[in-house]
Amino acid sequence: MKVDVLLGLQWGDEGKGKIVDVITPGYDVVARFQGGPNAGHTIIFDNKKYVLHTIPSGIFNEKCINLIGNGVIIDPFILKKELQMLIDCGMDPGKNLYVSRKAHLILPTHRLLDAASEASKGDGKIGSTLKGIGPTYTDKVSRNGMRVGDLCMPDFRERYQRLRQRHLNQIEQLGFDFSNYKIDGLGFEAYEKVWFDAVSALVELQHIDSEYFINQMLSEGKKVLAEGAQGTLLDIDFGSYPFVTSSNTTIAGVCSGLGIPASAIGKVIGIFKAYCTRVGSGPFPTELHEQTGEEIRRAGNEFGSTTGRPRRCGWLDLPALHYAVMLNGVTELVMMKADVLDEFETVEVGEAYIYQGRQIDYIPFDACSVPIEPVYKKMKGWKESITNLKAGHKLPEALDAYVRMIENSVNVPVTTVSTGPDRSQIVYR
Ligand code: GDP
Ligand code: IMO
Ligand code: MG
Numbered sequence: 001m002k003v004d005v006l007l008g009l010q011w012g013d014e015g016k017g018k019i020v021d022v023i024t025p026g027y028d029v030v031a032r033f034q035g036g037p038n039a040g041h042t043i044i045f046d047n048k049k050y051v052l053h054t055i056p057s058g059i060f061n062e063k064c065i066n067l068i069g070n071g072v073i074i075d076p077f078i079l080k081k082e083l084q085m086l087i088d089c090g091m092d093p094g095k096n097l098y099v100s101r102k103a104h105l106i107l108p109t110h111r112l113l114d115a116a117s118e119a120s121k122g123d124g125k126i127g128s129t130l131k132g133i134g135p136t137y138t139d140k141v142s143r144n145g146m147r148v149g150d151l152c153m154p155d156f157r158e159r160y161q162r163l164r165q166r167h168l169n170q171i172e173q174l175g176f177d178f179s180n181y182k183i184d185g186l187g188f189e190a191y192e193k194v195w196f197d198a199v200s201a202l203v204e205l206q207h208i209d210s211e212y213f214i215n216q217m218l219s220e221g222k223k224v225l226a227e228g229a230q231g232t233l234l235d236i237d238f239g240s241y242p243f244v245t246s247s248n249t250t251i252a253g254v255c256s257g258l259g260i261p262a263s264a265i266g267k268v269i270g271i272f273k274a275y276c277t278r279v280g281s282g283p284f285p286t287e288l289h290e291q292t293g294e295e296i297r298r299a300g301n302e303f304g305s306t307t308g309r310p311r312r313c314g315w316l317d318l319p320a321l322h323y324a325v326m327l328n329g330v331t332e333l334v335m336m337k338a339d340v341l342d343e344f345e346t347v348e349v350g351e352a353y354i355y356q357g358r359q360i361d362y363i364p365f366d367a368c369s370v371p372i373e374p375v376y377k378k379m380k381g382w383k384e385s386i387t388n389l390k391a392g393h394k395l396p397e398a399l400d401a402y403v404r405m406i407e408n409s410v411n412v413p414v415t416t417v418s419t420g421p422d423r424s425q426i427v428y429r
């Protein structure tokens with residue numbers, strides 16, 4: 001059996017959580033392969049909303065094993081809150097949740113370092129979620145990090161103290177005064193205490209050598225779904241560097257983040273919104289700064305699931321979508337949030353860019369520093385509510401024409417269109 005992959009093709013928040021939840025019944029294992037609690041994956045059913053940050057979005061199906069892979073970074077405090085949220089809903093998440101021993105830990109001082117790094121950048125700040133992502137991956141790559149398996153080693157406390165001191169020295173060098181800085185509402189020392197309390201919840205989970213586990217599952221013919229976090233345009237290598245996250249959000253991250261060979265990859269399901277959003281800094285060629293952007297934000301309730309920040313909104317960007325399809329070898333597409341555009345008379349799509357006076361159809365290297373203007377194509381809006389459309393229903397003709405235009409442009413079929421946030425609001429084409 002192969003590993004199917006579901007990942008975001010834009011700047012994150014495409015609706016990955018919803019679709020993973022919808023397709024989970026077809027899988028034995030759902031595995032997160034990168035990112036950390038910078039992610040916020042929303043799932044809505046039975047009039048209840050759940051936001052997951054670290055736990056895979058297959059957790060609501062008790063028959064499915066959910067794995068936090070080695071490529072993920074874990075904050076015990078945030079994970080404990082997520083576990084508690086599920087327990088409060090009557091679930092027993094510890095039963096079908098496995099954690100890789102090789103997943104790295106986000107320490108309280110990683111959170112401080114993230115804040116110190118952002119403060120030191122001034123206007124050039126990334127707009128990080130301040131969850132400690134950059135510093136934790138930095139420690140992983142510089143071979144200073146601590147992993148889930150280390151929690152059960154006799155020298156854990158000693159190593160923790162050494163790394164903590166190293167971080168405090170770095171923070172001092174950056175000139176960051178954290179005496180009044182709050183991490184999730186708490187001062188540093190108070191937060192460190194609750195962090196240590198939360199470590200015990202992580203220790204109690206089932207720790208595994210997940211690369212052996214997942215390859216064993218595949219050899220037994222079990223079906224595995226890899227769930228991406230963030231989106232392709234935030235990839236550390238291919239996103240708008242430096243305004244990116246610190247992991248490979250693209251297909252390559254699946255192999256390194258789960259320990260599977262490239263030959264094990266099956267379907268690659270790429271998710272995109274019918275328009276674009278971005279949280280944080282960095283280039284966004286089709287961003288709408290006026291009324292229309294505001295209308296999309298309102299209709300789409302575009303406020304971050306992790307930080308609550310308003311998301312920047314704009315029209316769909318076809319060259320960027322094409323780039324994402326190319327990088328990931330996407331085999332099928334899922335279009336999300338089409339309903340958000342229900343009331344628009346016309347819907348626009350960026351189909352090329354004007355860059356240094358020329359028309360181009362690729363993302364130039366210096367997109368972060370040189371302005372690029374989109375060239376728009378106008379499409380007729382469908383002007384009807386699609387939120388009641390479910391499996392078995394047909395899309396309005398103008399919406400189907402919009403979808404066909406995208407398919408023709410990127411040469412990959414759009415198999416599914418999401419018509420609202422609930423699990424049931426989905427049309428298969
Ligand atoms: P993720 O990070 O990719 O899982 O996406 P988020 O959960 O951060 O953001 C997606 C938001 O859109 C959430 O609030 C979802 O409930 C919502 N959503 C998902 N699909 C749809 C849809 O088809 N229509 C609308 N209106 N909202 C949707
Ligand atoms: P999901 O999985 C949207 C953005 C941040 C910032 C940049 C770097 O919910 O789609 P970081 O905290 O990673 O150092 O921030 O990346 N970002 C996201 N934007 N959705 C996400 O995750 C994101 N995770 C990080 O806003 O611009
Ligand atoms: Mg999100």
